Amino acid sequence: MPDDTGGLFDSSIQENQAKTYDVIIVGAGAAGIGVAIALADAGVENFLIVDRDTVGSSFSSWPDETRFITPSFPSNSIGMLDLNSIAVGVSPGYSMKIEHPTGAEFAQHLQDLARYFKLPIQENTDIKVIEKQQDLFYLTTDEGVLTSTNVIWAAGEYQYPNMDVFLGSELCRHTATVGNYASLEGDDFLIIGGYESGIDAAYHLSKLNKKVSVFDMNNPWDSTTSDPSVSLSVFSFERMRSPNFHKKTELFPGTQVNSVTLDNGVYELETEDGRRFHSEVQPLLAGGFSGSHNFVSHLFEQREDSFPLLSECDESTVVPGMYLCGPSVRHDGHVFCFIYKYRQRFGIVANAIARSLGIETDEFVKNYRSWGMYLDDLSCCGQECLTC
Numbered sequence: 001m002p003d004d005t006g007g008l009f010d011s012s013i014q015e016n017q018a019k020t021y022d023v024i025i026v027g028a029g030a031a032g033i034g035v036a037i038a039l040a041d042a043g044v045e046n047f048l049i050v051d052r053d054t055v056g057s058s059f060s061s062w063p064d065e066t067r068f069i070t071p072s073f074p075s076n077s078i079g080m081l082d083l084n085s086i087a088v089g090v091s092p093g094y095s096m097k098i099e100h101p102t103g104a105e106f107a108q109h110l111q112d113l114a115r116y117f118k119l120p121i122q123e124n125t126d127i128k129v130i131e132k133q134q135d136l137f138y139l140t141t142d143e144g145v146l147t148s149t150n151v152i153w154a155a156g157e158y159q160y161p162n163m164d165v166f167l168g169s170e171l172c173r174h175t176a177t178v179g180n181y182a183s184l185e186g187d188d189f190l191i192i193g194g195y196e197s198g199i200d201a202a203y204h205l206s207k208l209n210k211k212v213s214v215f216d217m218n219n220p221w222d223s224t225t226s227d228p229s230v231s232l233s234v235f236s237f238e239r240m241r242s243p244n245f246h247k248k249t250e251l252f253p254g255t256q257v258n259s260v261t262l263d264n265g266v267y268e269l270e271t272e273d274g275r276r277f278h279s280e281v282q283p284l285l286a287g288g289f290s291g292s293h294n295f296v297s298h299l300f301e302q303r304e305d306s307f308p309l310l311s312e313c314d315e316s317t318v319v320p321g322m323y324l325c326g327p328s329v330r331h332d333g334h335v336f337c338f339i340y341k342y343r344q345r346f347g348i349v350a351n352a353i354a355r356s357l358g359i360e361t362d363e364f365v366k367n368y369r370s371w372g373m374y375l376d377d378l379s380c381c382g383q384e385c386l387t388c
């Protein structure tokens with residue numbers, strides 16, 4: 001199949017349909033590419049990565065100005081993996097010489113890794129349906145059906161923005177659809193959601209001298225936890241201390257938005273306590289993502305919070321051979337939403353699959369564990385930093 005990344009990811013669907021794979025990975029983002037490298041390290045050879053778009057495409061569709069909040073630092077030489085690395089021996093900080101990459105830069109990094117590790121990838125192939133019959137998974141695409149004995153769902157969340165948040169939320173624009181903050185017209189922005197994406201939008205808009213109001217039902221700017229899955233990152237706190245942010249941005253903590261309406265070209269935002277805010281500019285919704293795991297909900301039991309219920313090796317508890325990788329992974333109260341968190345489960349999934357294929361994995365597990373890439377004991381998670 002032709003490809004705009006230089007013809008490297010060019011296996012054809014006709015060729016691929018003729019085979020039965022040991023594993024098909026759906027999604028060529030950070031999770032899909034990372035778990036593919038772990039599979040190869042564990043000795044699995046007969047696998048394919050499929051993406052509806054191109055390698056790293058979710059990252060390349062971030063707003064141009066948005067950067068990683070987690071810093072990259074080449075710490076591998078002392079056995080500590082760079083925070084934004086998805087594979088043992090890899091450091092985006094070292095290879096890119098950028099501490100906080102943009103989405104486009106990280107997408108390029110993923111493409112470079114796919115080439116370096118010679119990963120088998122079929123791009124521009126949307127998986128429409130996954131079914132399991134007897135021992136085989138059938139993955140239906142527009143052009144035919146792919147088959148495998150295991151599937152890893154690594155389809156992410158960015159392409160599934162949460163638009164159903166309150167009455168009239170469909171009138172807002174989700175931050176995931178913003179190509180560039182500098183190109184947004186208007187001077188008075190209402191932003192609903194004050195976690196990372198909302199503060200990112202407020203920072204860039206206030207830098208452009210726009211007036212910004214940020215509403216959040218909680219108070220992520222004054223959280224008492226050190227876990228960045230709940231509290232704001234250091235990078236964002238630093239940005240909030242910039243002079244323009246102070247001058248141009250007003251924060252409304254503990255403020256639930258009840259509705260947005262549009263009348264005569266003016267948007268009205270009403271809060272639960274009856275306050276009303278007006279602007280001619282389309283409000284921005286930074287309300288998170290519903291996640292692609294809903295697409296495969298028929299293959300997993302669900303937890304109370306509607307995330308997939310997983311076995312201790314991130315396999316479905318009801319459909320053997322169906323695995324989940326990426327930011328939707330949850331175990332008890334542990335949320336694996338950042339790369340440095342969910343990458344620690346790639347080795348667990350790769351090990352389970354390799355062993356099911358009869359491959360000896362002791363060395364692989366030992367190596368991954370030594371790199372902090374094999375987190376099978378979750379009792380250490382959730383510990384808070386000391387106050388000093």
Ligand SMILES: Cc1cc2nc3c(=O)[nH]c(=O)nc-3n(C[C@H](O)[C@H](O)[C@H](O)COP(=O)(O)OP(=O)(O)OC[C@H]3O[C@@H](n4cnc5c(N)ncnc54)[C@H](O)[C@@H]3O)c2cc1C
Pocket residue numbers: 026027028029030031032050051052053054055056057058059062066067068069070125126127128154155156157158159196197292325326327337338339340
């Ligand atoms: C604004 C923003 C900033 C962030 N900053 C950080 C940060 O600083 N540090 C950090 O660690 N994390 C950060 N994250 C989180 C991080 O981006 C995500 O965890 C990461 O993108 C998830 O990777 P993934 O591979 O699971 O999903 P994705 O990167 O979204 O990849 C999923 C892939 O699956 C493909 N796909 C989806 N559905 C199908 C289908 N049906 N068939 C075929 N292919 C399909 C898509 O085309 C896509 O390429 C940030 C997220 C956002 C939104």
